[in-house]
Amino acid sequence: GYAPEVTGIAKTNAKVAVSQQGRVLYETTVPSGPFRIQDLSSAVSGKLDVKIEEQDGSVQTFQVDTATIPYLTRPGQVQYKLASGRPSTYNHHIDGPLFTSGEFSWGITNGWSLYGGSILAGDYNSAAIGIGRDLYAWGALSADVTQSFAQLPDQAKKQGKSWRVSYSKRFDSTNSEITFAGYRFSERNFMSMGEYLDARYRDGSTGNNKELYTITASKGFENLRLSLYGSYSHQTYWNQSADDRYSLSANTYFDLGPFKSTSLMLSATRSQYEGTNDDVVYLSMSIPWGTASVSYTGQYNDKTYMQSASYYDRIDNNxxxxxxxxxxxxxxxxxxxxxxxxxxxxxxxxxxxxxxxxxxxxxxxxxxxxxxxxxxxxxxxxxxxxxxxxxxxxxxxxxxxxxxxxxxxxxxxxxxxxxxxxxxxxxxxxxxxxxxxxxxxxxxxxxxxxxxxxxxxxxxxxxxxxxxGAKAMGILAMEDGRHPPFGSSVFSHEGREIAVVADDGQAWLTGLQAGETLDVKWDGQTQCQVTLPKKLDTMSSLLLPCQAIG
The missing domain is CATH 2.60.40.2610 (Outer membrane usher protein FimD, plug domain)
Structure with missing residues (x-):
């Protein structure tokens, strides 16, 4: 059930779009401050483009590599995915060749899984093979290699390989986790489908990936009521300068006099793109106030310090x-x-x-x-x-x-x-x-x-x-003045039991429809029928004659 997580800091109320190869996978609106998107589909893998559109018109963009351990499959099972279509741009315009892709993961044993996949798109084709190993107490490890074949107009065919190693481990004894640590190396002539589409149909601004190092880790300190979270990625290219992204956050909660579970959070993010640093530091303190909470937030970015006091409350569950x-x-x-x-x-x-x-x-x-x-x-x-x-x-x-x-x-x-x-x-x-x-x-x-x-x-x-339907107390009486026997059942026209007759013909009737005919049964068969008035008075008891059958 693994799904990639996207974290960031919004400077204002902002729209966040997560896309892959120009196709928007997820879009949402977030308030100012840190956000964490955790409900992406578990089918998502690979590099994601994150775009944060602020209300002042500014835009933040960065990438998240969602490489993980997708290869481990239950022993004896085979998981597979097939897809076919054409790529589309941010503006939802079809742009690119018809492609077909597929992948599978086979659980060989309880510890070993085999993975493979391919993309077929005419002038672009690729195939991958990998293996995953459950190391039990030592986590999980996987490795794979991808071979690509790309034909660009007026150029020789490009062929290249990309190798990847991934590791994941949770340390329960220390309440810490390395959710992903990995390394990828791509040859100069290797092209992902996204790089091929960019070179063939767009301006070719996407860098030619070389090496990628990425790690995400968390650590909890229960006695201190403190949790730490950090991530780091370093991407180098064959044809441009390297990109880096660092993120670190600390969360703690404590009792502030009568205010229980007061929370304090500090987070910092640095994105390096083409030699330019984009730094954001965020501080937040939240105090419970009955069913609501009041908070103070401060955010430093681009030599500007923004601070605000907020009041949050729930009107109801929705x-x-x-x-x-x-x-x-x-x-x-x-x-x-x-x-x-x-x-x-x-x-x-x-x-x-x-x-x-x-x-x-x-x-x-x-x-x-x-x-x-x-x-x-x-x-x-x-x-x-x-x-x-x-x-x-x-x-x-x-x-x-x-x-x-x-x-x-x-x-x-x-x-x-x-x-x-x-x-x-x-x-x-x-x-x-x-x-x-x-x-x-x-x-x-x-x-x-x-x-x-x-x-x-x-x-x-x-x-x-x-x-x-309506609810009412009814008194059932037959033509001779007698009442149906104690314990008789009353059924709706749909055959649903709606009441049991008590002493003196009394029955609490539910789900009544005006003008409906009810069956009264005892001794295993319908003995008489009651026809409800066309206008029901549920405020008083209903006297209901029961007409004998046959």
């Missing part, structure tokens, strides 16, 4: 907001005041974020973002918030009853009685429940909890036993 006010000092704008607001709504059909910012003598901006998806199966279709391409999801069915709240109201079923839980964990037992406390009065659940354990990328389906 809505939260943050208000900030502060100023900036230094830089070309001198001292300026600023303010911003950020609102997030988790809806049934989409996740919405709205933001606004004011920067004295500089800019005023507004932003709105909607993100969601649609899941269509043989059982039906439903719009939903969240859920990346191929993510694990659970479709819930409430039997054509709409507006049923699920998982504390995070999802409500649509007009067809369907809803989709998009944040389901793979390979774990997931419990999904109806929210009985906020369920409308005319809806009743005979079954309110379901469980599902889904494989990665699966779409599960679970059905709840839910009825909708």
């Amino acid at each position: 809505n939260n907001y943050r208000l900030s006010a502060g100023n900036s000092m230094g830089g070309v704008n001198g001292t300026s005041s600023q303010g911003s607001g950020y609102f997030t709504h988790h809806g049934d059909a989409a996740e919405m974020t709205a933001n606004a910012s004011y920067y004295q003598n500089n800019y005023t901006s507004f932003g709105l973002s909607l993100q969601g998806g649609v899941t269509a199966t043989a059982k039906g279709a439903a719009l939903h918030a969240g859920g990346g391409n191929g993510s694990t999801r659970l479709m819930v069915d409430t039997g054509k009853v709409s507006g049923v709240p699920v998982n504390n109201g995070r999802v409500h079923t649509n007009m067809f009685g369907l809803g989709v839980i998009a944040d389901v964990g793979s390979f774990y037992r997931n419990t999904t429940s109806l929210d009985l406390t906020t369920m409308p009065d005319d809806i009743e659940a005979n079954q309110s909890v379901v469980e599902a354990s889904l494989t990665d990328g699966a779409i599960g389906y679970r059905k709840f036993s839910v009825v909708q």
Whole structure:
């Protein structure tokens, strides 16, 4: 279930786009400060381009190498992926040849896995072979080699190899982890498909990769309530200067008098691109304030120090907001005041974020973002918030009853009685429940909890036993004045048991529909029928004549 993680620091409310070879994989809006994107698809691998578009018009760009240990597969299993299509640009224009790609991973034994793959695209073709080894207490190690063949116009065919070694290890005894450490070397004539597309169809500005060193590590100190996180990547090229990216953050929490679990975070990032340094230092302190929190943040970048005080609160499970006010000092704008607001709504059909910012003598901006998806199966279709391409999801069915709240109201079923839980964990037992406390009065659940354990990328389906209709106390009487026997069952026209007759013909009836005919059964068969009034009065007991059958 590994998926790459993208971290960075936004100077303002910003839009973050993660792309690969010009194709946008993930796009979201983040508030100012550090962000961490952890919900990319586990199918993503390779080098990612990250673009941060700030509200003042400035743009940050950097790359993240997501090489990991993708080769380890359960013994005896084969995992494979196939894809075919044409590349597209940032502007969603088709640009490049038709290609077909595939890869597989085979679990030879419990410790060894074999990996292979290829890309076929006419004038560009490549093939890779690798092997992964589970070292058990010593982590996991893998190595692979890729051979590329590229034909550019008016040039000789280029052939080259690229070697890679990857290592991963978690040290439970010391609460630390090397999530990835690796090395890659590419020959001068080796070309990835991204480099080929750039050289063939664009301006050829992408560097010709040579060596890549990358490491990501974390360490926790439970006694000190402190955690450290760091990453480093060093990319050299055959035809341009090297790029470096360093990131280090420290998080701690403590009790500040009556304020429990006050948190303090310090992070710093340096990106070196073509000999130019882009440094960002960020400091944040957050104090719980009832159900809300207040915080102070300071950020230094490009000789400018920005500071602000913020108030964050949750309106309910689906809505939260943050208000900030502060100023900036230094830089070309001198001292300026600023303010911003950020609102997030988790809806049934989409996740919405709205933001606004004011920067004295500089800019005023507004932003709105909607993100969601649609899941269509043989059982039906439903719009939903969240859920990346191929993510694990659970479709819930409430039997054509709409507006049923699920998982504390995070999802409500649509007009067809369907809803989709998009944040389901793979390979774990997931419990999904109806929210009985906020369920409308005319809806009743005979079954309110379901469980599902889904494989990665699966779409599960679970059905709840839910009825909708009026509720009323009824007194059932037959033509001769007698009542149906104690313990008789009352069934709806759909064959669903809705009540059991008590003393003197009394029955608590649920899920009633005006004008509906009910069956009353005892001795194993229907003995009489009740026809409900076309206008139900649920405030008083209903006297319901039961007409004998036959």
